[in-house]
Amino acid sequence: MSEAQNIVQFPSNETIEGVLVQISIRQWKGLKIDRLVTDEVAIDKTGSCANVGAYQKRLFSKKSLKHISKTASDARSLNYLMTLPWSDTGQRLLPAPQVFLFSDRMKGLKQKFEAEVEHFLKTYARSIRASKTRLGAMFDPDDYPSEDDVRSKFSFNYFFSEVPTGDLRISMSEEDKEKFRQQVIADNDERLFAGVEAYIVKLAERLTHYRDKICGEREDGKASLFRDSSLNSLKGETNESVGAVAAMVRAMNLTHDHRLLAVVDDIEKLACEINTPHHAETVRNSANAREKGRNKADDILKKMGFS
Secondary structure: OOHHHHOOOOOOOOOOOEEEEEEEEEOOOOEEEOHHHHHHHHHHHHOOOOOOOOOEEEOOOHHHHHHHHHHHHHHHHHHHHHOEEOOOOOOEEEEHHHHHHHHHHHHHHHHHHHHHHHHHHHOHHHHHHHHHHHHHHHOOHHHOOOHHHHHHOOEEEEEEEOOOOOOOOOOOOHHHHHHHHHHHHHHHHHHHHHHHHHHHHHHHHHHHHHHHHHOOEOOOOOEOOOOHHHHOOOOOOOOOOHHHHHHHHHHOOOOOOHHHHHHHHHHHHHHHHHOOOOHHHHHHHOHHHHHHHHHHHHHHHHHOOOO
16 A cells, blocks of 8 residues: 555545546647768768768757747646546546636637647748758758648647446446446546545655755754745645645545545645745744744645655
8 A cells, every 4th residue: 555545545436527638739840850961970970871870950940839839838738737647548537626627728728829830830931931041051942841731730639538437338247247347447446546646645745845855954953955946846836836736636536535635725724834925034044933834744744644
């Protein structure tokens, strides 16, 4: 049994309150292997044309496609933040309380992605002319597909499906059907626990860092040395902050475990304290504040099953 199972317990539950979601994003990187330059480098460095490497050139300046790439990255980050791992095929579990928020945010990113692709296509001819100057002798007009071909290289989609329940519509004895259905339910529970456990462990890591590093003391009783930026993983400034991860655990508590909710309440209260102005300065200058911070973090860690 893992440490996290001391706080997270999922009784067998035939109905999981959520849906499966899968995102599919395709984007063109605008890269091309230059065979001529590859051979020239091979001859210069090895004295032969042996297949010892490949020279990849960037058909456009880095800024030409960076906004498209950034939006695609944001969408993948959102998907990983708001969902739980489910299958090896890319499906992830989206808890019911998150469905509408996820849909709204993903829809906005899809619209942004498609608008950025259209902007790139509008400036496509101009970018090719700029690349002719930038690449010099390495420029080859045959490297550049038509606008229609380029458009087909980009896509942004996401799909929802139901969580399997073991409802069989195949020829099988009732006894075998029941065994299969129970196996599906057990598999669902296992996937669900594994996903939530990852968030619980992440919270424990943040709290341990706060207890031992931020609120820790040296042998002489003085505050540990730390940068203010080291508090960012605890404050509400990023999707990976304690507050954000705690909110995800709350949404993913699909079996309504009251013990888990109580722990999340404590974590969010501590996150609010950490997020107050001058918290880092207070911890540095007050031994009493450091002790209180250590005790609060340690109490929560013990409730979670971590020492």
